[in-house]
Every structure is written in C-alpha cells, then in structure tokens.
Amino acid sequence: MFLNKYFRDFWRPRKGLAIAEACVIGVVAALSAIFLRFSSGFMGTFRVSTSYVIPAFLALPLIGASFGFIAGFLVDRFAPEASGSGIPQVKASLANVPIRLSWRVAAVKLVSAVLTLGSGMTLGRQGPTVHVGAALAAGMSRVVPTSPDHRRQMIAAGAGAGLAAAFNAPITGILFVVEELLQDLSGITLGTAIIASFIGGVLSRLLGGRSLQLNLELIESTSSFTITELPFYLLLGILAGLFAALFRQGLIQSLKYYRKLGISLPLRLALAGLISGIIIAVLPETFRNNTGLRQFIITGDLSVYRVALVFIAQFILTLVAFGSGAPGGLFAPSLILGSCLGYLVGFVEFQILGISSPNTYALVGMGAFFSGVSKVPITAIMIIFEITTDFNLVLPLMIGSVTSYLVADKLIPGSLYAKLLQLNGIDIDTVTSIDGRITQLTANEVMQRRVETLQSQMTVDEAIQAFSHSTQRGFPVLENNKLVGIVTQSDLMKIREGQLSRDASVKEIMTPHPVTISTKYNLGNVLYLLDRHQISRLPVLQGHRFVGMISRGDIIRAEANYLNCKSFPNQPKIKPSYTVYQTKSPSVGRGRLLVLVANPETADTLLQMAALIAKYNRYEIECLQVITISRHNNPAETPVKTSPSRQLLLSAEIMGKKWNIPVHTQIKVAHNVASATLDAIKERHIDTVLMGWKGSTNTPGRIFGNVVDTIIRQATCELLLVRLGNSFNLVNFKRCLVPMAGGPNSKIALKLLPALTTFNKKLEIRLTQVFSPSQTQTDTKGLEVAKNLLVNRYKLSNQVEIMPMKAASVSEGIINLVKSEGFDLVVLGASGEGMLQQAMKGNIPEAIASGVDCTVILVRGMSSE
Known part of the structure; x- marks a missing residue:
C-alpha cells in the first residue's frame, strides 16, 4: 500500500515532472529528426545515383511510383493519421479534438516520410518532424497518469522540439508553438517548450555533424539595408x-x-x-x-x-x-x-x-x-x-x-x-470553452439508447428481478411501446413498507407521467430540469416514442471524453455515411423496423417477413440500401448512380401500400454497410433490424461476417438475422422449431412467433431444449414457462408443444431433429447466457444453418452484448 501510494504521488503531474519529461522529449525528438534527415538523404542519394545508371525517364518515375505506393500502404494500413504534413493533426489535438497521436503514428510517419522524400516528391521533412515529436510526446504522456493540460503541454513541447531539431533553430521551435499551435503563454507551457526545443536543437546539431554555431556554413553575412x-x-x-x-x-x-x-x-x-x-x-x-x-x-x-x-x-x-x-x-x-x-x-x-x-x-x-x-x-x-x-x-x-x-x-x-x-470536417475555429461545448450538446447526442424497459403488465416481483440483474437504477415503463411511467429503487420501497405485494403490477408502484424531454433539448435545459425536479435521470422522447435515457452520469462522461481527447459527440468530422436519396411516409407507428435491402433475389422475401412483423407490432418499415465506396473518399463528396437502388426500393413502397404499412426508404453512400446501418439505427431511432445472413463466413476471426458481427456488437436495438432456406415461402411454411436455453433473448424470440402466425394460422410451434445424455433428469421448467407465455399472452393455444431431447452437442441434436421432423423454420437466439454465448464461442448458428435446408432466424435482443 505504501509503495503504491509513493509511486502514485511520484508520477502525479507537477512542474518538476513536466521539466523532466520535456528534457526526454527534446532528446527523442532530436534523435527522430536526425534519423529522418539522414535516412531521407540516403534515399535521395540512391534515387539520384540510380538516375545516372538507368535512364532518368525510366528510373525517376519508377522509383517515385514504387516508393510512393509503399509509403501510402504503410499509412493506410497502420496509421491513417500519419498522412499529410502532420501539423494540422497536432493543431487539432492541442484544441482537444480526438485525433490519435501515439508511438505507432510516430513510427509510421517516420518510415513513410523517408519513403516519400526518397521518392522525389517535392515536400519537406520539417512538418513530419513536428508531427513525430508531438506523437512521441503524446505516447510518453500516456505512460504515466497525467492531466489533460499536462498532456497538451507535452505535445506542444514535442512539436516545438521537432521543429527546432529539423531546422537547428530552438527559438523558432518555441515561437511556432506559441504563434500557431497552442496560443498559450502560461509559465509551465512556455517553460517546457523552451527546454524541449533547446535540447532538440542543440542535440540535433551535435549529432548531425555540425558545431553549435547556428549560421549556415555556406552563407556569408554580407547583407545591408538602405x-x-x-x-x-x-x-x-x-x-x-x-x-x-x-x-x-x-x-x-x-x-x-x-x-x-x-x-x-x-x-x-x-x-x-x-x-x-x-x-x-x-x-x-x-x-x-x-x-x-x-x-x-x-x-x-x-x-x-x-x-x-x-x-x-x-x-x-x-x-x-x-x-x-x-x-x-x-x-x-x-x-x-x-x-x-x-x-x-x-x-x-x-x-x-x-x-x-x-x-x-x-x-x-x-x-x-x-x-x-x-x-x-x-x-x-x-x-x-x-x-x-x-x-x-x-x-x-x-x-x-x-x-x-x-x-x-x-x-x-x-x-x-x-x-x-x-x-476533414474539423472546425477548430468554432471551438468554445468546455462548458460551452457541453451545454450546446443535445440530448440526442449524449443519451443512452440501449435502455432496459419494463412492461406495465409485469409484476413487481419481475421488476425486482430486473433491478437485481441490471446496473440501471431506474426503468422506464412502457405500454404498447409508449412511455407511461418510470420505476426507481425508491418506488420499490413500497414493497418493503408493506403497501403492496410482490404480485401487484408494475403500474401500481411506478411514478406515472414522469418528466420527459425531447431529443432536441440541449444539455443546459437538461441540467436545469434535473436540478429543478431533484432527479438523476430523464426519459428522452422523439414525438411520443421513447428512444433513450439521459442521466447526470452521461453528461459527466461526455465532458470526460472531451477532456481526454476521446470521441466527443458534438465534434464535427467526416461522417461514415451520407444519405443521397430518401422518401418518408407518415410517422404513425409505435416503432420502426429497419430492413437492409441488398440482394434482389431475396429482397421480396425479406420484405414480406418485415411486413408480417410490422403489421403485428404496428411498426413502420424503414428500408435501407447501401452503396459502398472506397474508404479514402468522403461519402458526402462521392458521385454515385442511384437508379438500380431506387428500383429495388420501389417494391418496398408498393408492398407498404398493399399492406397499409408506413414505409420509409433511403439510400446511403458509405465506406461499408455496417457503418451505414448503425448510422440509420441512430438517426431514425430504430427498434428492430431485419437483415439477411448467408449462414457462414470465410473471414478469419469472424463469426457471422464483417457486417453482421459489427452490427451485433454495436446496434442499440433488437436484431433479426434471416438465413433463407432453399424453398422458403411465407405461404407454405408449416412447422417451426424454437431451441430454448434461457436468457434475456427468450422473450424476444417468442415475441416473434405471433407475428409469423398472422400469415399462417395453423403454424405448428415446437419448443425444444437440448440436454446432455449423461443427465438422468431433465428440467423442462423453462420450456413450460415459455409455452404458457405463448398460450396465455399470445393466444397460441393449440399450436405449441414442448420437445425436450438429448444429444451430445446442441448443433447436432437440432440438425437431426429438423431433418427427422421436417421443420421448415428454426428460430435461434433464445439464448442470452446460453446459446448466444455458445454461438460467439462455438459458432452454433453457423453449424445449424449449414446443416439444414430450412430457414433459420437468429434473434439478438436489445440488451444483449
């Protein structure tokens, strides 16, 4: 304990530590400048000498193209922040913009700059040296606990030392930091910049083969002025x-x-x-x-x-x-x-x-x-x-x-x-104070979207269980997807005081008509309401729809992210997707279902399934088509042809009119489908995503594929992955198998079944659970609870049966059952702690989807990770 306290106190940011760090930064910046100078000189000599051995019209273009390609590959593959001169990145970082400066960026910048200068491109090494010095200082500042101000001081010192070492001009390095980068004349900032620049300039001259005399050897001071x-x-x-x-x-x-x-x-x-x-x-x-x-x-x-x-x-x-x-x-x-x-x-x-x-x-x-x-x-x-x-x-x-x-x-x-x-979408000229930036944010940018909710018909006992399994301190209460109240820990005190029994409904203990805000409220208004009503969190609505919660902790987290130069919600930057086409219908639904339309061969079937789900839940349908471009291009500035995509979305609009369902469509230009999907989920406040899934992937380290894996990890809504069978047809499917293993996704999977039965009233539903052959007794309580839920709440009385089974592995048992019993639909995902966790480790859904010919739907609930 004593040693830990000693080291914490020793590394605590203070003036002595800042000066020591500035000395180290000066030395490291000088060494990197010397390396860049001699390495680029060596590469330049090689290029020039080669042009005399091989005809210049062959050698120079070939060397320029090959070295340029290698430099670009290194930057693109390992550190995209290392492109350009580097000074804009340093300037942005000192303005608290979350741009990465690290040892990795410094190393890539050094090597790629050497190749660039060696290729014959007429650029200088001084800008990269400034960038390298700042990146090395930023990396060093992460080794020990520092404050945001201390980190900025070290980055500024590194930038000054880099310029001083590049030009052998220590005073220039100091002035450049003060005049262009930091605009800060505080004692500690100026002091660290002076020390680092002095050491960088002097060491660069000594190790670079020159004396401490500053004037160039080739220039005689014979100037005059009249x-x-x-x-x-x-x-x-x-x-x-x-x-x-x-x-x-x-x-x-x-x-x-x-x-x-x-x-x-x-x-x-x-x-x-x-x-x-x-x-x-x-x-x-x-x-x-x-x-x-x-x-x-x-x-x-x-x-x-x-x-x-x-x-x-x-x-x-x-x-x-x-x-x-x-x-x-x-x-x-x-x-x-x-x-x-x-x-x-x-x-x-x-x-x-x-x-x-x-x-x-x-x-x-x-x-x-x-x-x-x-x-x-x-x-x-x-x-x-x-x-x-x-x-x-x-x-x-x-x-x-x-x-x-x-x-x-x-x-x-x-x-x-x-x-x-x-x-690049970063406007540092409009940066205001930290307090100003925070209060200008809107609730939509800071709120928590992945929020666990309670249904009004649930019992108090179920609410207590939800509190015990969650880190949330308050639960919104929904009725028909509309906010009707909120339950906090203080509300549960009514049970302890004997006012109500555990069998009472949540409606009886909740706080009805809670104070709410819209997504457009700025944080100044949010803070006022939190203080005015002496509460710790507020539900956020878009129109009449509940879309998230915001608490004091969310506001503190936003400020901490800004101070630590992490992702800041209100920071302008190039968006990963851009909407080039959009149609809207009246917003009359209780929620929104997003359908990714990509493959024309399966689009109609996915849209029909979406229509079933939306019709039953009274949802609106949001159809998304994504046009992917190179990640080096700005989606907002890249021209694309939308005609094929618009043809694909037209069928969705026709279907919406046929089923009397509001259908919105949009076409996004993006670097990848996952980023566009996540943007659409956030922008349109999506409740459920329905997307196709091929059932297997060849990508190493991936379970469902790049797109699906990313959406599973980051989507803040329910997710339905559909792997269509060889002969799937919504009219003809008759038998549905639902493997059960407990967990929070059970209710999500079961909630899907009534929507599917609206098209086929005679759909047979079989609930199964796979037990190990070594188990002498099988506990079917979970299956009975699920059956009672379908029978009592969803009124599927004569269609549901349970089928417990024993098998050596889950996937083999289900595959054999599907083939032997002739099921044409399998709904997976009743498995938050069970099968879904096994899916992430053993890839059970892929094994099942590959082993059966029928359609497989994988369900992931909102609160799953």
Whole structure:
C-alpha cells in the first residue's frame, strides 16, 4: 500500500515532472529528426545515383511510383493519421479534438516520410518532424497518469522540439508553438517548450555533424539595408503574399481533386510519385536533388530564367505531391519558392539601383513567402535569422514577412492548417470553452439508447428481478411501446413498507407521467430540469416514442471524453455515411423496423417477413440500401448512380401500400454497410433490424461476417438475422422449431412467433431444449414457462408443444431433429447466457444453418452484448 501510494504521488503531474519529461522529449525528438534527415538523404542519394545508371525517364518515375505506393500502404494500413504534413493533426489535438497521436503514428510517419522524400516528391521533412515529436510526446504522456493540460503541454513541447531539431533553430521551435499551435503563454507551457526545443536543437546539431554555431556554413553575412531599398522589399512582400495565397488555394484544390478521383491512398501517392518523376526527368539535373535546391538558389550565381523555372516547377510539383496526402511538409517548399521569388525581385533591384545582391533578397523572400503561407510572421522572421544570424536581415525580414502576411490574409483569411482540418470536417475555429461545448450538446447526442424497459403488465416481483440483474437504477415503463411511467429503487420501497405485494403490477408502484424531454433539448435545459425536479435521470422522447435515457452520469462522461481527447459527440468530422436519396411516409407507428435491402433475389422475401412483423407490432418499415465506396473518399463528396437502388426500393413502397404499412426508404453512400446501418439505427431511432445472413463466413476471426458481427456488437436495438432456406415461402411454411436455453433473448424470440402466425394460422410451434445424455433428469421448467407465455399472452393455444431431447452437442441434436421432423423454420437466439454465448464461442448458428435446408432466424435482443 505504501509503495503504491509513493509511486502514485511520484508520477502525479507537477512542474518538476513536466521539466523532466520535456528534457526526454527534446532528446527523442532530436534523435527522430536526425534519423529522418539522414535516412531521407540516403534515399535521395540512391534515387539520384540510380538516375545516372538507368535512364532518368525510366528510373525517376519508377522509383517515385514504387516508393510512393509503399509509403501510402504503410499509412493506410497502420496509421491513417500519419498522412499529410502532420501539423494540422497536432493543431487539432492541442484544441482537444480526438485525433490519435501515439508511438505507432510516430513510427509510421517516420518510415513513410523517408519513403516519400526518397521518392522525389517535392515536400519537406520539417512538418513530419513536428508531427513525430508531438506523437512521441503524446505516447510518453500516456505512460504515466497525467492531466489533460499536462498532456497538451507535452505535445506542444514535442512539436516545438521537432521543429527546432529539423531546422537547428530552438527559438523558432518555441515561437511556432506559441504563434500557431497552442496560443498559450502560461509559465509551465512556455517553460517546457523552451527546454524541449533547446535540447532538440542543440542535440540535433551535435549529432548531425555540425558545431553549435547556428549560421549556415555556406552563407556569408554580407547583407545591408538602405532606405532606398524599401519599395523593393515592400514589392517583395506584396508579391510573396499574392503568390502565397495562390499557393494555398492550389493546395486546397489539389486535395479536393485527388479525392474526386476515388482511388485509394497508396494509389494516390503512387500517382503523385509517378508524375513527379516524369516532370523531374525532363528538367535539368539540378532538380533531382530537392534537398539542396534551396541552398543552390541562395548561394549560387544563377540566371533569371533558371530561377524562374525553379519557381514554376517547384510550385507545380508541390501541388501534385501535397494533394495526394503524402506524408511530407510545406516548410521546405515554401522556403524554396520564397527564395526564388526574392532572387527575382533582387535581380530587378540590382539592375536598377545596384545596391544589394539577389542572394540577400532570396533570404528575405524565404521568410516572406513562408509567412504568407503559414500565417506566422514572427516565426518566419526568426527562422531566417537563426539560419543566418545576420542582424542586417531583421528589418528587411520584418517588412517582407508582415507585408506578405497582411496581403495573404486579406485574400484568404485564416490559418492554412485550420483550412486543411475543415476539409476533414474539423472546425477548430468554432471551438468554445468546455462548458460551452457541453451545454450546446443535445440530448440526442449524449443519451443512452440501449435502455432496459419494463412492461406495465409485469409484476413487481419481475421488476425486482430486473433491478437485481441490471446496473440501471431506474426503468422506464412502457405500454404498447409508449412511455407511461418510470420505476426507481425508491418506488420499490413500497414493497418493503408493506403497501403492496410482490404480485401487484408494475403500474401500481411506478411514478406515472414522469418528466420527459425531447431529443432536441440541449444539455443546459437538461441540467436545469434535473436540478429543478431533484432527479438523476430523464426519459428522452422523439414525438411520443421513447428512444433513450439521459442521466447526470452521461453528461459527466461526455465532458470526460472531451477532456481526454476521446470521441466527443458534438465534434464535427467526416461522417461514415451520407444519405443521397430518401422518401418518408407518415410517422404513425409505435416503432420502426429497419430492413437492409441488398440482394434482389431475396429482397421480396425479406420484405414480406418485415411486413408480417410490422403489421403485428404496428411498426413502420424503414428500408435501407447501401452503396459502398472506397474508404479514402468522403461519402458526402462521392458521385454515385442511384437508379438500380431506387428500383429495388420501389417494391418496398408498393408492398407498404398493399399492406397499409408506413414505409420509409433511403439510400446511403458509405465506406461499408455496417457503418451505414448503425448510422440509420441512430438517426431514425430504430427498434428492430431485419437483415439477411448467408449462414457462414470465410473471414478469419469472424463469426457471422464483417457486417453482421459489427452490427451485433454495436446496434442499440433488437436484431433479426434471416438465413433463407432453399424453398422458403411465407405461404407454405408449416412447422417451426424454437431451441430454448434461457436468457434475456427468450422473450424476444417468442415475441416473434405471433407475428409469423398472422400469415399462417395453423403454424405448428415446437419448443425444444437440448440436454446432455449423461443427465438422468431433465428440467423442462423453462420450456413450460415459455409455452404458457405463448398460450396465455399470445393466444397460441393449440399450436405449441414442448420437445425436450438429448444429444451430445446442441448443433447436432437440432440438425437431426429438423431433418427427422421436417421443420421448415428454426428460430435461434433464445439464448442470452446460453446459446448466444455458445454461438460467439462455438459458432452454433453457423453449424445449424449449414446443416439444414430450412430457414433459420437468429434473434439478438436489445440488451444483449
């Protein structure tokens, strides 16, 4: 006990621990930056040298496409968060958006960035280094117990250390964190960022083979500034702002264009690498060494035409590479473009005034263009100053960077990284305080949908059993699927006080007409009602239908998820499905039955079965057809053809009119059928899902298949899986077998039977339970209870019999019984703790479905896991 308390106290977040972590983060960020620098340099050398051994028009496109594909595969397969430059992800995480930053993301980012840069795509390594540093810091913050603020401080320190190590510029790393990422000047945040950036920058220089002297060896500080040059530096700032705005707009359009192609991330990167290789192959040999191009511009004596060619080529190549989602940054391309622009302006100035060299303007242009693109003028000034240590450049840098920033911001306001996040549905500019975010949520986003309920005709004894087997502290009471009251633990005190007997109905002890809210209530109103009536939970209604419960605990959980950067209900993001077609009928039913319509050959039969169930329960039918697309595309932005799907749904609408049942239809575009189904369940408040099931799966680790397994685990409603037999027909089926093994799904399976008998009044129902041959006595009490329920409640008096049997295995016994007795329908799932659990372990339903020719229906109730 003493040791546990000692370690808990030792690892508790505090200033000393934060400083120690910042030191470790600085070291790790520096090592990762050095690895990225040397590895990408080695891959670049390999690519350039290969282009001299093999013809460049073959070698460069081939290397670009192959390396790009491998990089895309690694990102797509192991860490999708590692795509792009990485700075938007860091910015979002620091804004408490639930984007994953971890050691796995850092490792994938490192390897994929090396491959991307080695492929010849004109992107930089500085953005990935920032991402890697932040991801490593986030992973480290999870090793010990930390607060959300402490975690954000460490991520910011990791990002600063990564940038400092990439540029060998510790002050730049600090300023970038403060100016762009965190906007936080608190003592502990600034202190940890300073320490981590300093250690990262110094260690990167020492281990990278340089001295602690900060200026570049190839640059001589010979710049000067006179008042007569002021118009030219202003012109440079204006041009940099204009081209930076154009560059930013080009980046956004490039991303949108690649998405419209509808191809996977590996193919996008391969295409970008191929195009880059082709373009570079036809350019002069200087363009093959992208890492040395910037120094070539600012130190070389070049022709104006060569510099202009570099600017145009670099501009186009960066748009081609960045739009693909390749793991590479924009810092290096921005600096190269700025140096070219500055060189051209400096050449004009030298021809007119002959005062300063074009190379000085190239350095100022670097800062100006970088400021216009990233909207961080202070960081832009400091990064060039730290590279050159030339005080004479500070004033020209201030003029050019601030002018460029103002022009670019006037044309395209806002941060580039915020714009990139908006493309993914994340708008951090609208983030308010935590309390503000919480109170703006609606009950629909926070409530618990999977809620156990009681029926008004149940006895108090049954209610007591429900309380003893559940973690719920209050049960809604329904009558004909409408909320009529609520039973809490305090209501059960009436039994202890002797006011009522255990045989009394739930109606007699419940609180009638409870306070309710609609799904549109915001949490501010919910909190007010909870406090006003001194209650701990509220039923949630959509119209007159009960759809969920919300408690104080749900509100606390939502706030905790936000603080811990976990999934937050109100956080905008790309939705996994998008509705492209929808029809609605009057909402007059007591519930909704969702039917997945996929196979035209079985659609009619499933719809007929849905009609039986809906007619008996007075439900509405919701028909869903899903068009699947690549998971790399945004469902809301992907064009699809809906004509075949609409033809399939038309039969459902015709059937609804024939049976006088409200039928709603919708077509969703989604990455997979399961996500679209779960979205429909949530959006339309579905009570029961009816879907086809092939009866077996070849997917390793799956029981019913990818789609069905996912829906079984996550659906917050009843689920009916139908495996149609070879000759199933609703008119002809006569004998139904219901295996029983106890558990909460028993009543769900039995509740299905009366609906099926509405079509065939002479349907024979046999209830069976499989016992082991070693059992000398068979307890058929469960079968008798089920029979009495069907006879007394559902009035199936002459149709129900019990058939206990002995067999070595459940599946073999049922298969043999079906074949010997000629059953044409088997309803499985009366088995919450029994058969359904065995299904998940031994796959009994698959064995039964594969061993019989008749139709099999598997039932999973709302409260099952």
